[in-house]
Amino acid sequence: MALRACGLIIYRRLQPGCLSSKVGNNIEYLLLQTSYGTHHWTPPKGHVDPGEDDLETALRETQEEAGLDSRQITLVEGFKKELQYAVRGKPKTVIYWLAEIKDHNTEIKLSDEHQDFRWLNLEEACKLAQYKDMQAVLRDAQQFLSLEA
Numbered sequence: 001m002a003l004r005a006c007g008l009i010i011y012r013r014l015q016p017g018c019l020s021s022k023v024g025n026n027i028e029y030l031l032l033q034t035s036y037g038t039h040h041w042t043p044p045k046g047h048v049d050p051g052e053d054d055l056e057t058a059l060r061e062t063q064e065e066a067g068l069d070s071r072q073i074t075l076v077e078g079f080k081k082e083l084q085y086a087v088r089g090k091p092k093t094v095i096y097w098l099a100e101i102k103d104h105n106t107e108i109k110l111s112d113e114h115q116d117f118r119w120l121n122l123e124e125a126c127k128l129a130q131y132k133d134m135q136a137v138l139r140d141a142q143q144f145l146s147l148e149a
Contacts, residue, residue: 003092006057007045009141010066010073012104012119027145028119029138030101030108031128032065035115041128044068045094054095062099066117067109073099079144081137098141 010030031041046061048054063069079098084091108117120128122142126135 003087003090004048004054005045005092005094006048006054006061007043007094007096008058008062008073008075008099009043009096009137010062010068010099010101011141011145012101014104025121027142028121029125029141030066031118031120031125032110032114033116033118035113039115040130041118042134043096045096055097058095058097065111065113067111068101068106072103072106073101075099076144076148079141081140083133083137085133096137098144 011027012030014026014028030043032044033039033041044058044062044065046057046065048057049060052060059070062073076098081096083094083096085094086092110117118124118128122138125138129135129138
């Protein structure tokens, strides 16, 4: 049985309403540092529970891991990325949607699964994310947002 997980790439604009010529300069992404394993950095995500659809999972995991509920974020239409890789020899699929936090001062409340969080620009986020496919998703999100501007 293939593993399946879903999550949200959460971003915030540092100057709401201000569209600079370089849109990426005012966007930061939320990454959480796990408190287990290699303490890697990742957007909020987790495994799909029985009876849950993928987006419900992404929203639930974001609430559990970062303390953000669906009223505090806005899902961005038209962005959905699927990653496929092996974990301990088993295939895993991870699906990410993109969501903007409504108030960039909203408090992040970590669960026991994570020990730290950071808001990072694209380059900083890619450095911490380490995995090439996660870096590619972050770059795709940035590109998508620059086209929206």
